[in-house]
Amino acid sequence: MTLPALLVVAAALFGIGVYGALSQQTFVMIMMGLELMLNGAMLAAVALWAMSTAGSPKGQLLTVIILTVMAVEAALGFALVIGIYRIRKADMTEKLKRLRA
Amino acid sequence: MTRSLPVDVAFWLFGAGSVLSAWLVFRTDSMVRAAYWLLASFAGVGVVMVLLHARFLGLVLVLMMAGEMTIMAVFMVMFMMNPAGLNPMTMVHQHRTAKVAGVVAFAGLALVGVVGDFPDRPADPSRDPTAALGRELLGDSMLIFEGAGVTLLATMIGALAIAGKRGRYGDAEHGSAPPPLGMAAPTGGGGVGGADAAAGPAGGDEHPGMAGMEHP
Numbered sequence: 001m002t003l004p005a006l007l008v009v010a011a012a013l014f015g016i017g018v019y020g021a022l023s024q025q026t027f028v029m030i031m032m033g034l035e036l037m038l039n040g041a042m043l044a045a046v047a048l049w050a051m052s053t054a055g056s057p058k059g060q061l062l063t064v065i066i067l068t069v070m071a072v073e074a075a076l077g078f079a080l081v082i083g084i085y086r087i088r089k090a091d092m093t094e095k096l097k098r099l100r101a
Numbered sequence: 102m103t104r105s106l107p108v109d110v111a112f113w114l115f116g117a118g119s120v121l122s123a124w125l126v127f128r129t130d131s132m133v134r135a136a137y138w139l140l141a142s143f144a145g146v147g148v149v150m151v152l153l154h155a156r157f158l159g160l161v162l163v164l165m166m167a168g169e170m171t172i173m174a175v176f177m178v179m180f181m182m183n184p185a186g187l188n189p190m191t192m193v194h195q196h197r198t199a200k201v202a203g204v205v206a207f208a209g210l211a212l213v214g215v216v217g218d219f220p221d222r223p224a225d226p227s228r229d230p231t232a233a234l235g236r237e238l239l240g241d242s243m244l245i246f247e248g249a250g251v252t253l254l255a256t257m258i259g260a261l262a263i264a265g266k267r268g269r270y271g272d273a274e275h276g277s278a279p280p281p282l283g284m285a286a287p288t289g290g291g292g293v294g295g296a297d298a299a300a301g302p303a304g305g306d307e308h309p310g311m312a313g314m315e316h317p
Contacts, residue, residue: 001112001152003221007214009116009149013142015207016123023199024127025192028176032139036123040210042162043146048219050153055224057237061245063158064238067165068249072256074169078176079260086266091181092192 006047014040025092027084031077035070042066108152115152119145132177140170154224157231 013036020033042063049059084090122141129135143166150159193199224230238246 001109003219004215005112005116006149006153007217008211009120011207011210011214012120013123013146014210015203016120016127017203018206019199019203020127022202023193023196025194026132026181028173028181029127029132029135029192032126032135032173035139036126036142039123039143039146043149044210044214046150046153046155046158050155050224052219052222053224054222055228055230055233057230057233058242060155060158060230060234061237061242063155064234065245065249067158067161068252071165071169071253074172075256075260076263078172079264081176081180082264085180094194 003047003051006051007044010040010044010047012040013037013043025094027077027081027091027093030093031074034073034077038066038070038073042070112149112152115145115148119143119149132181133174136170136173136177139173140166143170154226154230157234 017033017036017038017040020036021030022033024030024033045059045062045066049056049063053059081091084096088095090096119142122138122145125138126135126142129138144163147159147163147166150156150162153159
């Protein structure tokens with residue numbers, strides 16, 4: 001378990017997340033892609049904290065902030081999906097050609 | 102960092118498992134299964150974090166994601182067509198661009214990770230990292246911690262406002278169909294309580310009391 005190996009795993013998670021967020025048509029699947037990107041970022045943050053900062057608690061604090069971002073993204077994502085579904089009956093990006101209801 | 106064989110084996114097992122299940126999220130037909138593959142990916146990362154002595158954060162991640170992925174699976178069943186994956190389907194757009202972007206992102210970040218010269222200062226696990234994090238959160242970085250808490254509170258309020266059935270100008274459902282001719286158009290942004298009260302009975306508002314609550 002070396003730092004480059006950890007960062008490669010994190011990069012793989014981030015790359016898969018980029019692919020998913022750009023390619024998927026369903027809103028919730030796009031959110032999954034975003035979460036995977038944050039997952040990779042979090043793994044990289046923890047790996048750097050454990051391997052290169054001599055255990056500074058600020059590194060763990062950064063991870064807590066990433067967790068907060070994840071929660072905010074999920075909550076607002078679900079709320080937007082519900083709001084869009086109420087007005088448009090849409091669950092895919094292709095059904096939203098205009099933003100105006 | 103302890104460089105023992107079991108830790109290395111566990112890292113490769115859970116790291117590779119995490120990447121593999123992340124890939125399966127976008128390869129399975131069933132969206133419910135996709136949510137649980139994503140949970141598996143998060144659990145793998147959580148175990149790797151525990152291996153890195155970030156025990157508290159790893160367990161918090163697994164706990165949080167278990168709840169979130171369950172909500173996601175319920176969401177799929179409620180809202181999406183074909184949540185169970187009974188018919189094989191791929192719902193993707195700009196597939197080639199997305200693949201190229203994903204590969205470029207992976208290659209670039211992996212290159213930085215492999216070539217980059219990071220300082221070799223491993224954490225000392227004998228100093229309890231969880232206790233250090235607790236002292237940091239309620240000590241020097243309390244403002245950041247509380248800021249995160251207030252951010253979550255604002256998110257909750259905002260999410261309720263967005264997802265609520267009743268929007269600012271009436272029922273959210275009204276946006277789905279144009280109003281019939283001759284009906285009084287909703288007067289948006291008047292800011293006067295009288296406007297809503299006048300439009301309330303004409304629009305068939307079942308909760309006339311709500312109009313007063315919106316414009317105190």
